[in-house]
Amino acid sequence: MPEQDPPPLGEARSDVVARTLTTLAGAVPCVGPLIQVALSETIPNVRLERIEAYLIHLQSRLDEQTLNDSLRTADGLDVFEEGMWQSARAYSDERKQYIAELVSKGMDSNGTERQESRHGLRILNQLDDAQIIILSSYQLKYRLIGEESTVAFYKKHRDVLGPFSREIGPNNKDRGKAELKDAFERHLSSFGLLDVKSEDYNTGRVSYELTAQGRRFLEYLGIAER
Structure with missing residues (x-):
C-alpha cells in the first residue's frame, strides 16, 4: 500500500479514515468493523501500510473468535491498541512481527500472562532493533564459537555486534x-534483560549474561532459544 499523504487542511479526520479503511478491512476482513472503530477513534492519519502489515501478522497468530472476543474486553483492546500505535512507527518487518507476537500472546491469555505481554510491549517500545539483536546474541545458540548458526548470525549483524577495535586514534572508526x-x-541491563557477569576495573569492560527475564522477553517476541 502506498504511503498516505498528509490530509489537506480542514479535512475532517473521519473523511481521512473513511478513505483508507476499505483497504485495511479487506486485508483483515474478520475484524474490519472493530479496526475501523480503533482507527477512527485513536489513530488518525497514521502510516496505514505499517498497520496493515502488523494486522496481517496478528491475524496469522490468532483465530477469528479469539481476536474478536479479546477486542471486546477493556484490557484486550488496550493491548491491541498499543500494538497499533507501535506498528505505526515500526520500520522493519521484523519489528512488526515482534509486536504482533507480543499482542497475540496478550490477547490469547488473561491475568498474569496478559500483564506480562503489556509489560513486554512497554519494554519493546524503548528498545530499537539493534538492541534486540544484541539481546538475541546472548542466547546460548549464538555463543557457541565455530557453530555455523553463530558464524552466520554474527556475519549478518557485523555492524551491530562487531567485533570492534577499541584503539584510541582518529583513524579508528570502530x-x-x-x-x-x-x-x-x-x-x-537497566530493564533486567541482561545481568553483569564480570567487570574489568582496569579497562572498564563489562561482561553480561542473559537473565531469566531476558529469555522470557525473547520468548514473547518469538525469537527465544529453540
Whole structure:
C-alpha cells in the first residue's frame, strides 16, 4: 500500500479514515468493523501500510473468535491498541512481527500472562532493533564459537555486534560503534534483560549474561532459544 499523504487542511479526520479503511478491512476482513472503530477513534492519519502489515501478522497468530472476543474486553483492546500505535512507527518487518507476537500472546491469555505481554510491549517500545539483536546474541545458540548458526548470525549483524577495535586514534572508526554497543548493553541491563557477569576495573569492560527475564522477553517476541 502506498504511503498516505498528509490530509489537506480542514479535512475532517473521519473523511481521512473513511478513505483508507476499505483497504485495511479487506486485508483483515474478520475484524474490519472493530479496526475501523480503533482507527477512527485513536489513530488518525497514521502510516496505514505499517498497520496493515502488523494486522496481517496478528491475524496469522490468532483465530477469528479469539481476536474478536479479546477486542471486546477493556484490557484486550488496550493491548491491541498499543500494538497499533507501535506498528505505526515500526520500520522493519521484523519489528512488526515482534509486536504482533507480543499482542497475540496478550490477547490469547488473561491475568498474569496478559500483564506480562503489556509489560513486554512497554519494554519493546524503548528498545530499537539493534538492541534486540544484541539481546538475541546472548542466547546460548549464538555463543557457541565455530557453530555455523553463530558464524552466520554474527556475519549478518557485523555492524551491530562487531567485533570492534577499541584503539584510541582518529583513524579508528570502530571505537564509536564499540562505545554505542556498550551503551546499548547498559540499557538492556537497566530493564533486567541482561545481568553483569564480570567487570574489568582496569579497562572498564563489562561482561553480561542473559537473565531469566531476558529469555522470557525473547520468548514473547518469538525469537527465544529453540
